[in-house]
Amino acid sequence: MESSKWTEEEIQKQLEKMPSVKDKRSRELIFHEIEGRLEESKLSKKTTRTWIMPGLATACLLAIILLLVPGTFIKNDVSAPSLHEKPKNNTLVRKEKDEVKEPSPAPEPKQSKKTVRVEEQKKPAAPERSVKPSGPAKPEPTADPPVQRYKVKVPEPSTASIMAAVESGKYHPPMTKTDLAEQMSAGKSVVTVAYSDEQAQFVVPVSFLVNGKGTYADKVQNVLGSFKPERVGLQPTMLNKAKLKEKEGAVVVDLPPGSVSSAEEALLPKILGYTFAYNHEYSNVKFMTGDQPGYKFSNLGPKEEMDITKNSGGANFLYTSPSGDEFLVDSNATSFAGSAGSMQAALDELSKGYKDQKLMPAVPEDIKLTASSSGALTTIRVEGNGLKNDEKTRKMMDALLMTAKNYGSQSVSVTNTNLEAIGPYDLEQPIDNLVGVNFMVVK
Incomplete structure (x- = not known):
């Protein structure tokens, strides 16, 4: 690259010949605009920080659910046949989706009982296997307690005490x-x-x-x-x-x-x-x-x-x-x-x-x-x-x-x-x- 032919003195003289440029706004107006921009910058940073933690919380909760879902998909309980005979409750599913999407500042690393019930309604017929969730929190007990409420117990006839079975002799x-x-x-x-x-x-x-x-x-x-x-x-x-x-x-x-x-x-x-x-x-x-x-x-x-x-x-x-x-x-x-x-x-x-x-x-x-x-x-x-x-x-x-x-x-x-x-x-x-x-x- 060729060196400039202008000397410093020549450059100084040329700059002095240029017309002057002045800001016609008052000091108060300039200060007000600068203060407004600073407030906008602070608000933007605050909003960004507000959504960082919920976003991370949601991601963590979804990751934990993905880890725990396979255990419920392969869970089986032969004493509750009504689970796969009863149609899925759409209201329950919608509520579960809302809970997953809702941001939480301190997510717990465990699976909710509603999620377990919904997943068991989807497929309860596979052999039972326990899956330990990751995270420092104590894992939630197995889903057997909520399943027990669906058991159907057939009552004995009230005449059983005075009637013998046909084959009993x-x-x-x-x-x-x-x-x-x-x-x-x-x-x-x-x-x-x-x-x-x-x-x-x-x-x-x-x-x-x-x-x-x-x-x-x-x-x-x-x-x-x-x-x-x-x-x-x-x-x-x-x-x-x-x-x-x-x-x-x-x-x-x-x-x-x-x-x-x-x-x-x-x-x-x-x-x-x-x-x-x-x-x-x-x-x-x-x-x-x-x-x-x-x-x-x-x-x-x-x-x-x-x-x-x-x-x-x-x-x-x-x-x-x-x-x-x-x-x-x-x-x-x-x-x-x-x-x-x-x-x-x-x-x-x-x-x-x-x-x-x-x-x-x-x-x-x-x-x-x-x-x-x-x-x-x-x-x-x-x-x-x-x-x-x-x-x-x-x-x-x-x-x-x-x-x-x-x-x-x-x-x-x-x-x-x-x-x-x-x-x-x-x-x-x-x-x-x-x-x-x-x-x-x-x-």
């Missing part, structure tokens, strides 16, 4: 009126259906709790179609082949031709009586064959109707089926025994039974029962030793109470047992009649 007791009242308040009713033993020597009435409306005949038809008696060692009857309906206050049994065997024919009045008259629903049965009045039986001949009001009663005994299930059976439900002439005679039979026909006594031989009646109340005095509040004595009580009911008692007072209670029975006050017999769950 245990005793099937009758029901108290208190238990029945609870079931009726829930819309249930009692249906009793008579089945036969494997040798067709007697019928075994089995009671069920059923839902829904309709006639008693309709409910019996539903039980016949859903319950399999073979599972508890009993045999189906001719009613499993029949069509049932109610007409003019009577039950109509429509049977296919030749569907009633000679063995069933001997038990026919008992099958019909324990099925349709045991709960005082019907007193008369009308027969039909293919929509035509009447049915021709092989031994009884043609019949159009039958009175079924006198086919229950007698002393009660214990029958154990081939499956191990235990049932109460009236002596009048058999083809070889009948009802005793009086309640005292029936109580005397309780300790004997018909062992050759597999009807065992429910009362020990060393126990003596004495009955006295006053109106509808029957008092039974028990003489003997060794009674305990156990299942064996419970069976004795059921047989005793069901026998007294068959002879017109509406309540029974049991004395001299040296026990305050046996099973569900309070012996310090009269016991109301039992309801149904051999209750069982339909499966």
Whole structure:
């Protein structure tokens, strides 16, 4: 680069020849403008500093969420199936997004419970794995506590204490009126259906709790179609082949031709009586064959109707089926025994039974029962030793109470047992009649 040809003196002279430049503004105006610019500069710096920390806080919070999210995506809890069945709550998601975007001067390095719940709703079905969040703060507990509130606990039926499972091979007791009242308040009713033993020597009435409306005949038809008696060692009857309906206050049994065997024919009045008259629903049965009045039986001949009001009663005994299930059976439900002439005679039979026909006594031989009646109340005095509040004595009580009911008692007072209670029975006050017999769950 070439050096300048101007000397300092020449430059000075040239500058002096230039016109003067002066600021025409006053000192106050210049000072005011400078002061305004300084304020603007301070405000700009302050605003920049205000957004630096929230911006960093938001970035840190998002980074922590990204670290913790994989743990919730792979978390699994089989006890809360409703989580993935319940639709996602959009309001909850929007609130969660707002919380993430909101600046915070001191972010906590832990995952919020709402975030855990939202992420678990997205995908709760993977195997559980714990993930430790980074940061000095103590990690948040696992999301199991909020999950527990979604657990669905199925309550046990209120009749579980008086009903045995079908496959259990245990005793099937009758029901108290208190238990029945609870079931009726829930819309249930009692249906009793008579089945036969494997040798067709007697019928075994089995009671069920059923839902829904309709006639008693309709409910019996539903039980016949859903319950399999073979599972508890009993045999189906001719009613499993029949069509049932109610007409003019009577039950109509429509049977296919030749569907009633000679063995069933001997038990026919008992099958019909324990099925349709045991709960005082019907007193008369009308027969039909293919929509035509009447049915021709092989031994009884043609019949159009039958009175079924006198086919229950007698002393009660214990029958154990081939499956191990235990049932109460009236002596009048058999083809070889009948009802005793009086309640005292029936109580005397309780300790004997018909062992050759597999009807065992429910009362020990060393126990003596004495009955006295006053109106509808029957008092039974028990003489003997060794009674305990156990299942064996419970069976004795059921047989005793069901026998007294068959002879017109509406309540029974049991004395001299040296026990305050046996099973569900309070012996310090009269016991109301039992309801149904051999209750069982339909499966």
